[in-house]
Amino acid sequence: MIDLHFHSHFSDGALTPQGLINKARQVGLELVSLTDHDTIDGYLSLRPPVTDIMVIPGVELSVRWKKYDLHIIGLNFDVAHPALKEALIHQRNSRKARAEEIGRRLEQLGLKGAYEQACILAGSPQIGRPHFAQVLVNVGLAKDLQHAFTRFLGRGRMAYVPTPWLDLESAVTTIVKAGGQAVIAHPLKYGLTRTKLHELIRAFKTSGGSGIEVVSGAMTELQIETIGRLSLLFDLQASSGSDYHSDNISMVKLGCQSLLPEYCRPIWRQWM
Ligand code: AMP
Ligand code: MN
Ligand code: MN
Ligand code: MN
Numbered sequence: 001m002i003d004l005h006f007h008s009h010f011s012d013g014a015l016t017p018q019g020l021i022n023k024a025r026q027v028g029l030e031l032v033s034l035t036d037h038d039t040i041d042g043y044l045s046l047r048p049p050v051t052d053i054m055v056i057p058g059v060e061l062s063v064r065w066k067k068y069d070l071h072i073i074g075l076n077f078d079v080a081h082p083a084l085k086e087a088l089i090h091q092r093n094s095r096k097a098r099a100e101e102i103g104r105r106l107e108q109l110g111l112k113g114a115y116e117q118a119c120i121l122a123g124s125p126q127i128g129r130p131h132f133a134q135v136l137v138n139v140g141l142a143k144d145l146q147h148a149f150t151r152f153l154g155r156g157r158m159a160y161v162p163t164p165w166l167d168l169e170s171a172v173t174t175i176v177k178a179g180g181q182a183v184i185a186h187p188l189k190y191g192l193t194r195t196k197l198h199e200l201i202r203a204f205k206t207s208g209g210s211g212i213e214v215v216s217g218a219m220t221e222l223q224i225e226t227i228g229r230l231s232l233l234f235d236l237q238a239s240s241g242s243d244y245h246s247d248n249i250s251m252v253k254l255g256c257q258s259l260l261p262e263y264c265r266p267i268w269r270q271w272m
Contacts, residue, residue, distance in 0.1 A: 002031040002268055003255040004058065004075060005185065005216060005241020009123060010042030011060075012130040014246030017042040020254065021050050029255045031268055033058030035073050035241070038091035039126050044079065056271060060185060061175075062091065065168040065200060068190055069155070072171045072204075073213070073239065076271060077180025084178040087166055092125055098163045099127040105159040106132065106152070111139060129153045130245075145249065168200075172207035181267060183211035183239045187230070188223055201234050211267045212236045215258050217243035218251040228261040238264035 007013030008020055015023070017034055024032050035058040036042050043057055056076045063070045077084060103115025117138070118131040133148035142148035152159040166174070175182040184204055187197060201212070212234075214227045231238045240260050242252045260266060 001027070001029050001255050002240060002266075003029055003242050003244070003257070004031075004033040004056075004183075004239050004268065005035045005060070005073060005213065006032075006244040006254060007036055007060075008034055008042040010039055010045070011036035011124075011126045012122075012128040012245060014248070017046050020244075021046065021053065021055065023254050024053055027253075027255045029053060031056070031272060032255075033075055033241075035060040035075075037071075037126060037128060038062055038095060039088060039124075040079055040084075041124070054271070057180070059088075061087075061171045062095075062163070062165040063168050063171045064163075064165045065203065068192070068200075069163075069165065070168065070190060070200070071185035072168070072175070072209070073183040073185045073211075073241075074171075074175035074178070074180045075183060075211070075239070075267065077175055077178035081178035083174050087170065087174045090166060094164050095127060096125060098161045099132075101161045102129070102132055102153070102159050105161070106136075109141075109152075109158060111136070111141065130249075132159070168203060169207045172204060172209045176208040181211055181237070182207075182209040183213060183267065184209065184236075185213050186216040186243065187212060187227055188219070189216075197230075201230070201236070205234065205236070210237055211239045213241065214238040214260055214264055215240040217241075217257065219258065221258075224258055224261065228264050231264055237267035239267045 008017045031054040059074045061072045106114035117135045121131045133145040136142040136148040172182040242257045244254045
C-alpha cells in the first residue's frame with residue numbers, strides 16, 4: 001500500500017511527521033511521501049530517518065498558471081538541490097507576505113490580531129488560509145472552515161490575496177532539475193473545463209512534468225475513471241494519495257484512498 005500525498009503540522013496538517021509515520025506503519029503502508037505545502041522541513045525533521053517504510057521526499061507546490069492557483073506535487077528529488085532550496089525560499093516569502101495582507105484585510109473587517117492568531121495556530125512559518133479559516137471560526141465569523149473560505153478566503157472574496165507563487169514552468173523545471181518527478185495534484189479541484197485541463201496538461205508536459213494524481217483524497221469511481229483515462233491519453237504516470245490533513249477535516253484517512261485502476265502506470269513502480 002502506498003500514500004504519496006498528505007500533510008503534517010509543518011503546513012496545514014494536524015500531526016507531526018513522526019506521528020504520521022507511526023500511523024502509516026499501523027495501517028500497513030509500505031511507501032509514503034509527506035507533501036506539505038511549499039516546505040520540506042517536516043521531511044527533514046524525521047530523525048533518525050525512517051527505515052522500515054520507504055519515505056521519499058515530497059512537496060506540494062502552490063503554483064500560478066494563467067489566472068489559476070494550482071498544486072504541483074514534487075516527488076523523490078534531491079532535498080539539498082540549490083534550485084529547489086531557492087524555490088522554497090521564494091514560496092515561503094510569498095506565503096508570509098500574503099498572510100500579512102490577509103491579516104490586514106481581516107483587520108479592516110474588524111477582526112483584530114488575525115495575523116498573530118493565525119501564526120500561533122500555524123506554529124511554523126507556513127501560515128496557510130486554513131489557519132485563518134480556523135481563526136474566523138474561533139471568533140464566530142464563520143460557522144466552519146468551508147464557510148470561512150466561501151465567505152472570506154476563497155477566490156474573489158474580501159480576504160483573497162493573489163499571490164506571486166512560482167509559475168507552472170518554474171515549479172516543474174525546478175523539481176526535474178532536482179532529480180524529481182512533477183505530478184499534477186487533484187486535477188478535478190480547479191474548476192477547469194475539459195479543454196483547459198488538456199491545455200494545462202500539455203503545458204505541464206512541455207515543462208517536463210510526468211505524473212498526474214489519478215486518485216487524490218475522496219473521489220467517485222467515475223472521477224477516478226476520468227483521470228485514469230486522461231493519464232493514458234497523455235502518457236502520464238499515475239500517482240495516488242489520501243491528501244490527509246487530520247481526522248477532523250479529511251474524509252479519507254491516511255492510506256485509505258481508492259485503488260488505482262489496473263490499466264494505469266503507477267509512478268512508484270520505478271522506486272520499489
Ligand atoms: P493555502 O495553501 O494557504 O492557499 O491553503 C490551501 C489549503 O486550504 C488547501 O490545501 C486545503 O487544505 C485548504 N482549503 C482550500 N479550499 C478549502 C475550502 N473550500 N474549505 C476548506 N479548506 C480548504
Ligand atoms: Mn492543505
Ligand atoms: Mn492541494
Ligand atoms: Mn494536499
